[in-house]
Amino acid sequence: MLFPDVHSAASLTVSPDRVQHFTSDSVSLTCEGNFTEWRVRKFSEDGRLSDCWRMTGSTCNIYTSKSDTGVYWCESGSGEFSSAVNITVQNYYGPILVSPVHPVTEGASVSLSCSLKTQKILSNVFFYHNDKLIQNDTRGELKISAVSKSDEGFYKCQYSGRESAQSWMSVKGEQDQNI
Template identity: 55%
Template structure:
């Protein structure tokens, strides 16, 4: 009985571990954009790519336009080439773009504005890291004799430049916000610039004393619930088997042997 319990426990543990190892098969993905800017002139081209860790099958570039039309690349817009989607932009393509898997997982999102006017602001579409140098350019569709440009952040004038561009040598969280530019001809649309924290290098600090590894939970809530629902029966079976084994072993050790008929007769003789 004890061996059977141990074998069942081992089998249950192996099955549950296999579920835990295979329960997070969906790779994470990020959307990259080339060139990395959020504003474009009409008929300019942009390449959007899903960078996936692991199997990229089933991932596609999706957009939600300003009109609320949700569609994927290679339908009525864009040309799919491998994991990339190449788009020749028109104003109706303005909207939010991201990568999406067949199971509904999403990557980061990028906001693209296609301007039919004469001036756009060239600013990063992807988040920039604190400490990086960032250059914003006010671009005119044509040739300007006067490059004097005013740059605005959150509606307030922050810089007047004679070169048509401004550089932030080391961006910080305070530089995050909504930017636009104006020149003698027109003003650009507004675009949001996101600033993220610094990613520290492992060599920036002394090597700490090794400590026991602590598992880190890195799955989404739906996948976590799914794993729990699938794995719970195995844990329940394991617990029940352990309890039964322990009870059977305890009862076997504490049970008093019943006396046979001959033993009872012997006891009577001794009493007489």
């Protein structure tokens, strides 16, 4: 299935702005654009298409469970689509990788970190890019000062022998920054 990824006046904002979330997190997905009617749609891991049933105006509010993992996008009443974003919900006891929901523009800086439900800032974290160890940082943060296309790929973190799920970080060219 092709997911909406179009040049559009519609956009989707995720709060908190990260791909991975813990079970029982409160997550808001807000549709933005010059439209009066919105729905947030989800394509789940098991191949089902569904709509957010807890919409307040243009915002879908989720109290996360594992079944909320999927691909989300906004659709206006007149048929405009936002780009799609991935949301992954992790069990309470493991670490999550804190990484941006939307593509990062080439040349921009980005920070990835590792977090536990009970502890936001960790030290002695291992970071992996496409399953290759790239950093063991005592600060628990991976900083990329100028992102390039080679930084695109799957990232995950490991803390105290436990790994996060992996998330895809997309990199777009500077000429595409208005998408």
